[in-house]
Amino acid sequence: MMIYGDSNSGNCLKVKWVSDYLLLPYDWIEVDTMKGGSRTPEFLKLNGAGQVPVAILDDGRPLAQSNAIIRYLARDSDLIPQSPYLAAKMDEWLFWEQYSHEPFIAVCRFQMVYLKKSLGDLDPDKVKRGYSALALMEHQLHNTQFLVCSTMTLADVALLAYTRVAHEGGFHLDGYASVRRWIAACEKTLGL
Amino acid sequence: MMIYGDSNSGNCLKVKWVSDYLLLPYDWIEVDTMKGGSRTPEFLKLNGAGQVPVAILDDGRPLAQSNAIIRYLARDSDLIPQSPYLAAKMDEWLFWEQYSHEPFIAVCRFQMVYLKKSLGDLDPDKVKRGYSALALMEHQLHNTQFLVCSTMTLADVALLAYTRVAHEGGFHLDGYASVRRWIAACEKTLGL
Numbered sequence: 001m002m003i004y005g006d007s008n009s010g011n012c013l014k015v016k017w018v019s020d021y022l023l024l025p026y027d028w029i030e031v032d033t034m035k036g037g038s039r040t041p042e043f044l045k046l047n048g049a050g051q052v053p054v055a056i057l058d059d060g061r062p063l064a065q066s067n068a069i070i071r072y073l074a075r076d077s078d079l080i081p082q083s084p085y086l087a088a089k090m091d092e093w094l095f096w097e098q099y100s101h102e103p104f105i106a107v108c109r110f111q112m113v114y115l116k117k118s119l120g121d122l123d124p125d126k127v128k129r130g131y132s133a134l135a136l137m138e139h140q141l142h143n144t145q146f147l148v149c150s151t152m153t154l155a156d157v158a159l160l161a162y163t164r165v166a167h168e169g170g171f172h173l174d175g176y177a178s179v180r181r182w183i184a185a186c187e188k189t190l191g192l
Numbered sequence: 193m194m195i196y197g198d199s200n201s202g203n204c205l206k207v208k209w210v211s212d213y214l215l216l217p218y219d220w221i222e223v224d225t226m227k228g229g230s231r232t233p234e235f236l237k238l239n240g241a242g243q244v245p246v247a248i249l250d251d252g253r254p255l256a257q258s259n260a261i262i263r264y265l266a267r268d269s270d271l272i273p274q275s276p277y278l279a280a281k282m283d284e285w286l287f288w289e290q291y292s293h294e295p296f297i298a299v300c301r302f303q304m305v306y307l308k309k310s311l312g313d314l315d316p317d318k319v320k321r322g323y324s325a326l327a328l329m330e331h332q333l334h335n336t337q338f339l340v341c342s343t344m345t346l347a348d349v350a351l352l353a354y355t356r357v358a359h360e361g362g363f364h365l366d367g368y369a370s371v372r373r374w375i376a377a378c379e380k381t382l383g384l
Contacts, residue, residue, distance in 0.1 A: 049288060065287040088264035091263055096256075
């Protein structure tokens, strides 16, 4: 397998972490998205959406969207609950991550780290919704060890990607003790 | 099963359509999100994210996120390809829908239909990205009958929800012949 990814992107790191955890061999092809690497004609043939990551399977077929890729790679592994309901709860977190977490926490981080914006320049609505996302995670992780059950699933891998670097986007985790406990547990499980 | 949904929301209609197609019995509980129906203390117990739809399974367990719900309801049905790769391509579209289609096309429609904004008041970036989403669908549907293969999958159900009403958000489908052909085919298959 080949993974086209940007090492600075949490979405890309999800694919790396799952592959490493499952001992799946891969070649990492670094794509510099800040220099338009995901918008070249060659790249757009792999993913017309112009986004990293993209996995090229051993038979040459491409697969995009971080959460779709890790769901494929981890099929039949302990990263996806066997119970259909718990697998669906995992999916609930995966879709929530892309709609209600990444667009606020990852985007604020992107603007501060890569566009060099200051905290005061961030969109207050994005900051507010980022904290709402952290509050929902804190509520869940106060009650369960990981997001879905007592063991790590893809929901944890996906949410870890940008939560562990939320401070780079100006988010303080001081009031989120369960989230901080969970970050450490995920990092330990993944060997980060 | 009980489905808490707002009949004006494409995300909610996805769940209704899949249930109807699979002949799954349900009670529909109308939630008026414009009047705060998804933010009451009772509703937040079902889904802390405060979003519709929510499905309450027959054993009382709740499930949120439209695409997670339909993926659960349609497990083992012909709406999910048996091939792991094609199922993953379906997931690719499902995640893409929530990140790169719904936030632009559904949001523009929401602002025009419910907030009574005019076309000129829409965020030009949202309009541009909405048309980019339609262009990607057109490219795919020029080559395949449905988004993933020759038969309808959950990817089509999910993308249909807001694409069929894109004109209500000011999007013209005149230049998207394959998308229009596909909308008609999906509606026929779903009996809409």
